[in-house]
Amino acid sequence: MELFTQDPGAFFRAFWVTIQLTLFSALWAVVIGTALAAMRLSPVPVLNWLGTGYVNIVRNTPLTLIILFTSLGLYTSLGVELADSSSPTFLVDNNFRLAVLGLSIYTASFVCETLRSGVNTIPLGQAEAARSLGFTFSQNLRLVLLPQAFRATIIPMGSVLIALTKNTTIASVIGVAEASLLMSEWVENSSALLLIGGLFAAGFVALTLPLGLLFGWMGKRMAVAR
DSSP states (O other), rough: OHHHHHOOOHHHHHHHHHHHHHHHHHHHHHHHHHHHHHHHHSHHHHHHHEEEEEEHHHHHOOOOHHHHIIIIIIITTTOOOSSSSTTTTTHHHHHHHHHHHHHHHHHHHHHHHHHHHHHHHHHHHHHHHHHHHOOOOOHEEEEEEEEHHHHHHHHHHHHHHHHHHHHEEEGGGGTSSSHHHHHHHHHHHHSSSSHHHHHHHHHHHHHHHHHHHHHHHHHHHHHOOO
8 A cells, every 4th residue: 555655654653642542541541430439339429429420421421522622622712731832742742631631531431330330249248347347438448349349340441441442533533643533644645445444443453352352361360259
């Protein structure tokens, strides 16, 4: 393919951006999602309502709208900047971080529900035993419930990560130079649509298939015995 042979580095650079988007977004999504799961499991009604409201609203909002809001709402309208404005790469860095923010906010709702389902698989007697030993809610959650929930939800978490990898394509709507943006540029400048589509599809399969196999192996190896 002529476009690929002219600049093969562009293909790998675009997928490197996709990988970076996935990794940073996954990290923040786990942090936010864990906090949300704690809120949803909290005995404090206000925290429970806030966590439930966040999950229900964000999970049912299209990701494209969330990404556009981070760019048009936070940056364009409110002037929120996530990069050094004096940097020559300010726009690229700012758009990348806004995309990470949007992807993290969206994916966190799925991480939260995955963890909550994992907590629900833990026998109630374990939480009651921890309370009888004088554990506070936070100690119970940190020492008893969440460690088991993470182990019980390794495979579902893998599915969330795979979905996040594919969702990074939405970042192209605010100009992040990831794989789908490069694909659209190549499609506009070439007639080999099937070949280009097949090349980028193979790239995403190369990213997601090993993830599925890895999380499947980890899930079986680290499963909690019941």
